[in-house]
Amino acid sequence: MQAESLSLNWQDWLERWDKQQSGHVPDREQRFQAMLDVLEVMLPAEFIAVDLACGPGSLSKRLLARFQRAHCVAVDLDPVLLALGRGALGDMQGRLRWIEADLRDAGWIAQLGGEQVDAVLSTTALHWLPVESLVQLYSWLGQLVRPGGVVLNGDHFMFGPHMPTFARVVKTMRARKEASAFSQEGMENWRTWWDALARVPGMQTLFAERERRFAWRGEEDIEPIPELHEAALRHAGFREVGVLWQNLDNRILMAVR
Ligand SMILES: C[S@@+](CC[C@H](N)C(=O)[O-])C[C@H]1O[C@@H](n2cnc3c(N)ncnc32)[C@H](O)[C@@H]1O
Numbered sequence: 001m002q003a004e005s006l007s008l009n010w011q012d013w014l015e016r017w018d019k020q021q022s023g024h025v026p027d028r029e030q031r032f033q034a035m036l037d038v039l040e041v042m043l044p045a046e047f048i049a050v051d052l053a054c055g056p057g058s059l060s061k062r063l064l065a066r067f068q069r070a071h072c073v074a075v076d077l078d079p080v081l082l083a084l085g086r087g088a089l090g091d092m093q094g095r096l097r098w099i100e101a102d103l104r105d106a107g108w109i110a111q112l113g114g115e116q117v118d119a120v121l122s123t124t125a126l127h128w129l130p131v132e133s134l135v136q137l138y139s140w141l142g143q144l145v146r147p148g149g150v151v152l153n154g155d156h157f158m159f160g161p162h163m164p165t166f167a168r169v170v171k172t173m174r175a176r177k178e179a180s181a182f183s184q185e186g187m188e189n190w191r192t193w194w195d196a197l198a199r200v201p202g203m204q205t206l207f208a209e210r211e212r213r214f215a216w217r218g219e220e221d222i223e224p225i226p227e228l229h230e231a232a233l234r235h236a237g238f239r240e241v242g243v244l245w246q247n248l249d250n251r252i253l254m255a256v257r
Contacts, residue, residue, distance in 0.1 A: 010087030
């Protein structure tokens with residue numbers, strides 16, 4: 001179902017999305033800004049970026065607002081979030097293209113049209129992928145990103161079992177930050193936001209499709225440690241790989257092709 005055929009205030013739902021996401025990731029805006037700062041330093045004014053697992057286009061929206069001559073391709077599998085993104089942002093004067101695809105399959109690369117890109121970015125998302133799909137994805141990025149281009153993955157990267165004290169300290173500090181964010185009156189979280197949108201008349205078909213597309217997701221998926229991300233990116237052909245920015249376990253992993 002197309003976003004236009006539903007009469008929702010998409011702008012309002014996008015603002016509510018950003019708000020609940022900022023509760024779960026309190027330094028989300030700083031992280032967006034740091035990622036875009038990297039693009040400003042590394043790339044010419046005119047460039048092509050890909051926003052992987054874009055959700056409703058949170059990062060694409062900020063990128064295109066800041067870089068007026070840039071183009072962005074936003075890729076996601078979720079029909080609900082894509083409807084929200086398309087409804088709220090449209091194509092941003094022809095500079096934003098949406099691709100509806102599963103990042104576990106190579107099909108999304110074919111839809112890009114064969115051109116190399118300057119940057120691939122992702123926020124709060126790639127931890128959804130099974131480890132083998134993540135490693136495969138990074139190897140595709142090694143082909144997709146042009147020499148001198150960059151991958152920026154902003155996400156929570158958990159400390160591994162070899163760093164149990166770090167893991168414990170970060171878990172406690174993160175829980176405190178989240179509790180403080182959600183103690184505000186009327187603040188929605190991930191669950192209440194999804195429940196509220198599911199109750200909107202006309203959304204049932206999209207929600208059923210969402211359920212079908214994500215049936216592969218397990219409850220207890222194991223998230224790879226940052227060292228695995230780094231090794232996989234190096235193996236994919238990226239020559240400089242490391243953490244550029246960090247607050248507790250919230251990090252920006254950067255890889256230069
Ligand atoms: C927490 S949301 C983050 C969305 C957005 N990047 C943001 O920062 O607001 C995680 C996103 O990953 C997407 N995702 C998870 N697995 C995916 C897959 N296999 N293919 C495409 N998108 C996927 C979900 O649909 C969801 O939009």
